[in-house]
Every structure is written in C-alpha cells, then in structure tokens.
Amino acid sequence: MSRVYTVAVVGGGIGRSHIVEGYEPNKDKYKVIAICDLDPGRRNGLADEFGIERRIENFDDLLKMDDLDIIDICTPPMVHYPMVMAALRAGKHVICEKPLVGSLAEVDEVIAEEKKSKGKLMPVFQYRFGNGIQQVKRVIDAGLAGKPYVGTVETLWRRGPDYYSVPWRGKWKTELGGVLMTHAIHPHDIFTYLMGEPKALFGRVATRVNTIEVEDCISASVEMASGALASFTATLGSADEISRIRLAFENVTIESDHEAYNPGKAIWKILPRNDATKAAIETLLAGWVDVPSRFTTQMRLFWDALEGLGPMPVTSADSRRALEIVTAFYHSSETREEVSFPVGPEHPKYHSWLPEGFA
Ligand SMILES: NC(=O)c1ccc[n+]([C@@H]2O[C@H](COP(=O)([O-])OP(=O)(O)OC[C@H]3O[C@@H](n4cnc5c(N)ncnc54)[C@H](O)[C@@H]3O)[C@@H](O)[C@H]2O)c1
Structure with a gap:
C-alpha cells in the first residue's frame, strides 16, 4: 500500500479543479481532509460535494493540524506570500497556485525558507x-x-x-x-x-x-x-x-x-x-x-517527489524564472529599455513590479 498524504485545499475556485483533476484521480495517494475558504457557501458546497470532513474559515487553524501533510494554496495572489511562508514554517508541504508570490524579493525569501523547512514546495504550472x-x-x-x-x-x-x-x-x-x-x-x-x-x-x-x-x-x-x-x-x-x-x-x-x-x-x-x-x-x-x-x-509527480521517487515536477526556481519574465516585461514597458537576465536584487523592480503609486 502506498502512503496517502492528507491535504487541505485553501480557496474553492480553482481549488475545486485541484480536487477534481488532481486528488480524485490520485485517491491512492491523497486524501483531502479539509477545505478552507472565507466564503461559507464555497466552503460548505465543496465539503458537501466531495465529502470533506473539516470546514475551516481561518487559515491559521490548518497550521495547528498535526495530521495534515499538505496545504494547497488556491487563494487570490495577494495572500500567497504570507500563506506559503506560514505553511513552510509550520513544516507542511505546500502546493501554491500561480503567481507563487508578488515579487522576486519574496520568491527569494520563499526559496530560503524552503531550504530550512521540512516541508517541500511545489508551485502550480499544470x-x-x-x-x-x-x-x-x-x-x-x-x-x-x-x-x-x-x-x-x-x-x-x-x-x-x-x-x-x-x-x-x-x-x-x-x-x-x-x-x-x-x-x-x-x-x-x-x-x-x-x-x-x-x-x-x-x-x-x-x-x-x-x-x-x-x-x-x-x-x-x-x-x-x-x-x-x-x-x-x-x-x-x-x-x-x-x-x-x-x-x-x-x-x-x-x-x-x-x-x-x-x-x-x-x-x-x-x-x-x-x-x-x-x-x-x-x-x-x-x-x-x-x-x-x-x-x-x-499531483502524481508531486507524490513521487515526496516519496523520493522522482524530481519535483515544478520548482520554486521555475516560479522565479516566470516572475523574472514578468518583472522584466513591466520594467521594459515602462522604461522602453531591454532588460537582461538574471534579474537580481540590484534591479529597480526586484522588490515590486507594480507601477509607482501601487507598490
Ligand atoms: N492554474 C490555473 O490555471 C489557474 C486558473 C485560475 C486561477 N488560478 C489562480 O488561482 C488563484 C485563485 O484564483 P480563482 O480564480 O480560483 O479565484 P476565486 O476568487 O474564484 O477563488 C478564490 C477563493 O479564495 C477564497 N479566499 C480568499 N482569501 C482567503 C483567505 N485568506 N483564506 C481562505 N480563503 C480565502 C475566496 O473566498 C474564494 O472562494 C489565483 O492566484 C489565480 O491566479 C490559476
């Protein structure tokens, strides 16, 4: 019998597709034990539809669940960074929707945190x-x-x-x-x-x-x-x-x-x-x-990676590359200049690619 990892899905929009396409066809590898959403309609709807035991409003409650292996973050982009960091600090494995976080500085912090955590991180690029x-x-x-x-x-x-x-x-x-x-x-x-x-x-x-x-x-x-x-x-x-x-x-x-x-x-x-x-x-x-x-x-390849049977199918380095392209694009468009890679801490948009006034 293979190991079955327990999962909490956070955010019931695209999170529903993670259940339907990712966890249901891999039932021998995963069990979704919690659904977390601020919206009670979404929370209860998904819990009823898929027979999920725990209906959680507050994300922090997931961090205290000792029997929870994986937190799958499917919330809007602006809350990915604090959720990913908190989940890694709690030693959970983490799956996170795109964009992983909101800047190259944040992605570098996540990469550093991942090295310290006993949890592994897989960004989504399905x-x-x-x-x-x-x-x-x-x-x-x-x-x-x-x-x-x-x-x-x-x-x-x-x-x-x-x-x-x-x-x-x-x-x-x-x-x-x-x-x-x-x-x-x-x-x-x-x-x-x-x-x-x-x-x-x-x-x-x-x-x-x-x-x-x-x-x-x-x-x-x-x-x-x-x-x-x-x-x-x-x-x-x-x-x-x-x-x-x-x-x-x-x-x-x-x-x-x-x-x-x-x-x-x-x-x-x-x-x-x-x-x-x-x-x-x-x-x-x-x-x-x-x-x-x-x-x-x-999701199947993520299980392989957790079990030491294969490489992580999508890595934080892959997310960094994707966000480097985003950063370079916005900077180039604003300045009308070409941007060279890699984009590092010295770059003016390293801490945020948002336009002035929004950062
Ligand atoms: N990989 C893909 O193809 C794909 C497709 C769609 C969306 N996405 C990404 O998935 C993320 C979510 O997008 P969506 O379209 O599902 O959005 P959505 O608004 O439909 O769903 C997000 C859900 O998160 C819940 N939520 C928000 N803040 C929360 C919090 N603090 N704690 C718990 N729940 C919270 C909301 O109540 C909502 O139900 C985005 O980052 C988006 O870019 C990826």
Whole structure:
C-alpha cells in the first residue's frame, strides 16, 4: 500500500479543479481532509460535494493540524506570500497556485525558507503535463530537435466584465498584474520549459480590452541564452480563444495544439526536416505511455517527489524564472529599455513590479 498524504485545499475556485483533476484521480495517494475558504457557501458546497470532513474559515487553524501533510494554496495572489511562508514554517508541504508570490524579493525569501523547512514546495504550472507537450519535451531533451532558431508564443484568450466583477481581479494590489502575470504566465512557462533560459527581453504592455488597472495586451521580443529568438503575444480580447506555441529548430518544426486551456494534452505537430530525424523520433516515442493532462499528472509527480521517487515536477526556481519574465516585461514597458537576465536584487523592480503609486 502506498502512503496517502492528507491535504487541505485553501480557496474553492480553482481549488475545486485541484480536487477534481488532481486528488480524485490520485485517491491512492491523497486524501483531502479539509477545505478552507472565507466564503461559507464555497466552503460548505465543496465539503458537501466531495465529502470533506473539516470546514475551516481561518487559515491559521490548518497550521495547528498535526495530521495534515499538505496545504494547497488556491487563494487570490495577494495572500500567497504570507500563506506559503506560514505553511513552510509550520513544516507542511505546500502546493501554491500561480503567481507563487508578488515579487522576486519574496520568491527569494520563499526559496530560503524552503531550504530550512521540512516541508517541500511545489508551485502550480499544470499546462506542462499531457501527451502533446511531454512528447515534445522528450524529443528536445534527447537532442533530436537540434539547434533552436526561433519561437512564437500566442496567448489569445477572452475575458470580459463578468470575470472582472470578482473584486480582487483587475487591480494591481490584489491581482498583482494582468494578462502577462495571470494568464500568459502558463504559455510562457511552457516556452522556457522547452527552450531554456531567457537572456534579454524587450516588452510592451497595454490596457485595451477591459476597464481595468492592469494590462490586457502584451508583446515582447525575447533573446534566449541559446541564441534563439522569440516573440510573445497575449491578449484578453480575442474572439477565438487559442494558446499556440510554434518552435523552429534545426531538425524539426514543432507546433502545439491550440486548445486554449489545455494545449499540452493533444498530440503536437512535430515536422521532421528529413527521414533520419523522422525515424529517430519514431523510435524514441515508440511504446509511449499515456500522460494524463494538467493537475492529474502534476499531483502524481508531486507524490513521487515526496516519496523520493522522482524530481519535483515544478520548482520554486521555475516560479522565479516566470516572475523574472514578468518583472522584466513591466520594467521594459515602462522604461522602453531591454532588460537582461538574471534579474537580481540590484534591479529597480526586484522588490515590486507594480507601477509607482501601487507598490
Ligand atoms: N492554474 C490555473 O490555471 C489557474 C486558473 C485560475 C486561477 N488560478 C489562480 O488561482 C488563484 C485563485 O484564483 P480563482 O480564480 O480560483 O479565484 P476565486 O476568487 O474564484 O477563488 C478564490 C477563493 O479564495 C477564497 N479566499 C480568499 N482569501 C482567503 C483567505 N485568506 N483564506 C481562505 N480563503 C480565502 C475566496 O473566498 C474564494 O472562494 C489565483 O492566484 C489565480 O491566479 C490559476
């Protein structure tokens, strides 16, 4: 019998998807024993729906539960930092939704706290998991794609007044950013997961779709450490919603599936330049074992990592890279200057990427 870790889900919005896609299909590995939400409707609704014993209003009560292994933080962005720090200090394992925290300074504090804690931390980037993206990852990691030339990342989604009627959304102090920080963070993470570290970025952000404080259109020109060049585009005003990643390598051209909220699931186009590459890819992918998409696999791999059976599927360093891109983007857009990576403590936006007056 494998070990079953006990879980508290904090925040019943996307937290419900963590239960449905992450914990229910992995019932031999996890048991959700508590649901914590300030909203009694959400709290009781989820507890009733999934037969969860403990209905908790106050987050701090979770820290005192000796039989609780994992705190899964699915609250709005502005409360991630204090919750992650408190949970690590209490020695709990932590899962946290994106954005992990609200600045590079905070992410560096979290990384330092994680080193001291007996708990392990896994940020959420569930778009990395599914057959399409994992096959491509295998091809690139095996060296079959060859030298990366260029890539494009398009996050063309749609959000309107209904979405922004939730009070924390659309505001710098609570959402901490717009399409760049909240939405395109997933496709940008997919891109760096496959293509490596960025070296420099020139970005622009604009608010053109909704009446909100934060941006809802972005575009950037990116140079990667490999020398490859990339362009990132995102909007929340697209009539037709897609996520699309297209990568041109020496030996292959790769294109993601376009399913906006699960681009990693369906098989991606891998177009080989010649028959030898085609044959090598077929051999590599022969006997492919199904990789369920999104939270199902991310939570399963987290269990493996806790049991010492594999690496952490998403790390705080991955979150740091994602938040470096966010920081660089906002700074570049404000100053009209290119930003070089890594972005460290000397950078003017290290302590906050929020515009002046909101920080
Ligand atoms: N990975 C993804 O694809 C994905 C998708 C949606 C949202 N998110 C992220 O998940 C987080 C939550 O987003 P959402 O859309 O679910 O928001 P939401 O507003 O629908 O749900 C958040 C819930 O947290 C509760 N809450 C707020 N403060 C709390 C506190 N101090 N203690 C306990 N409960 C508290 C609220 O009552 C609410 O029910 C955000 O960081 C968002 O960016 C990620």
